[in-house]
Amino acid sequence: KNQVEQSPQSLIILEGKNCTLQCNYTVSPFSNLRWYKQDTGRGPVSLTIMTFSENTKSNGRYTATLDADTKQSSLHITASQLSDSASYICVVERGGADGLTFGKGTHLIIQP
Amino acid sequence: DAGITQSPRHKVTETGTPVTLRCHQTENHRYMYWYRQDPGHGLRLIHYSYGVKDTDKGEVSDGYSVSRSKTEDFLLTLESATSSQTSVYFCAISESMRAGRTEAFFGQGTRLTVV
Numbered sequence: 569k570n571q572v573e574q575s576p577q578s579l580i581i582l583e584g585k586n587c588t589l590q591c592n593y594t595v596s597p598f599s600n601l602r603w604y605k606q607d608t609g610r611g612p613v614s615l616t617i618m619t620f621s622e623n624t625k626s627n628g629r630y631t632a633t634l635d636a637d638t639k640q641s642s643l644h645i646t647a648s649q650l651s652d653s654a655s656y657i658c659v660v661e662r663g664g665a666d667g668l669t670f671g672k673g674t675h676l677i678i679q680p
Numbered sequence: 681d682a683g684i685t686q687s688p689r690h691k692v693t694e695t696g697t698p699v700t701l702r703c704h705q706t707e708n709h710r711y712m713y714w715y716r717q718d719p720g721h722g723l724r725l726i727h728y729s730y731g732v733k734d735t736d737k738g739e740v741s742d743g744y745s746v747s748r749s750k751t752e753d754f755l756l757t758l759e760s761a762t763s764s765q766t767s768v769y770f771c772a773i774s775e776s777m778r779a780g781r782t783e784a785f786f787g788q789g790t791r792l793t794v795v
Contacts, residue, residue: 572722611684611770611786612723657722668784670722 570595572671574658580677585648589674591641591658599661603632603643606655606673615643615656645676653678683707684787686771692793699758701790703771705751712754713738713772713784714746723770729754761794768792 572593581587593601600619604612616625616632618641625632629646645652655673662669683706693699703712711730715723715738725738727746735746743765745757758765771787 609789611772611788613786614783617783668723668725670724672720672722 570660570662570669572658572660572669574656574671574674576674577672578675578677580679581648583648583650583678583680587645587648587676589643589645589656589658589676591643591671593639593641593658593660593669593671595660595662595669597662598636598639599667601632601634601641602659602661603630603641604657604659606657608654612657648678650678650680652676684771684773684785686769686787686790688790689788690791692795693761695762695794696760699761699792701756701769701771701792703754703756703787705754705773707773707775707785708751709773709775709785710751711774711776712748713774714744714754714756715770715772716740716767717770717789718767726756726769758792761792763794766792766794 575590600617602617603615605615606612615627615630618625618634620636623634631644634641655675657673658671660669661667685704687702713728714726717723724740726740726744727735727738729735729748732748747755769790772784774784
């Protein structure tokens with residue numbers, strides 16, 4: 569069964585600290601892996617997309633890594649800001665119009 | 681937001697009534713999708729469209745129908761709403777299905793409550 573598992577479910581850190589979110593997947597065949605940020609009451613917004621051959625991708629203070637052999641990905645947030653408070657969703661595509669499998673997300677809270 | 685408008689943004693309806701949600705895009709993207717988001721679940725695909733009058737079912741299509749008569753509009757209809765359809769509904773669009781580079785853009789969501 570195609571699944572995307574994220575950990576932790578929720579995380580609270582202090583402003584300015586770094587954190588790492590995890591994603592494990594069993595989706596096959598693999599096309600790409602995406603990380604989305606979803607603010608409360610808003611739709612998801614793309615942070616990064618990585619294909620099989622890419623093992624790291626950065627977008628400002630966000631850095632995603634991908635290990636296609638172990639089927640694991642991580643999202644590292646550096647020097648967190650209050651605006652980073654959101655849910656972060658890992659999504660794996662296997663190709664095809666209906667090919668996106670979504671994780672349940674990690675709910676991140678940044679405290680001042 | 682990538683030129684996607686969902687309407688209404690909030691709706692409360694009674695069990696058994698029909699409900700239609702609208703997604704309008706100004707990007708001229710070929711693909712449009714309807715997802716639902718519920719606590720304890722990732723986003724789940726309801727229906728999608730790959731062109732005018734071309735639609736297909738997703739993972740959780742029971743109780744829903746869709747129509748796409750114009751490139752820019754994708755309608756989701758609940759023929760007879762049930763409490764299990766209380767959810768937040770998201771529309772998404774994408775330009776192509778080229779593997780590895782298909783960016784999907786999401787609307788703001790519609791919060792539907794069935795009482």
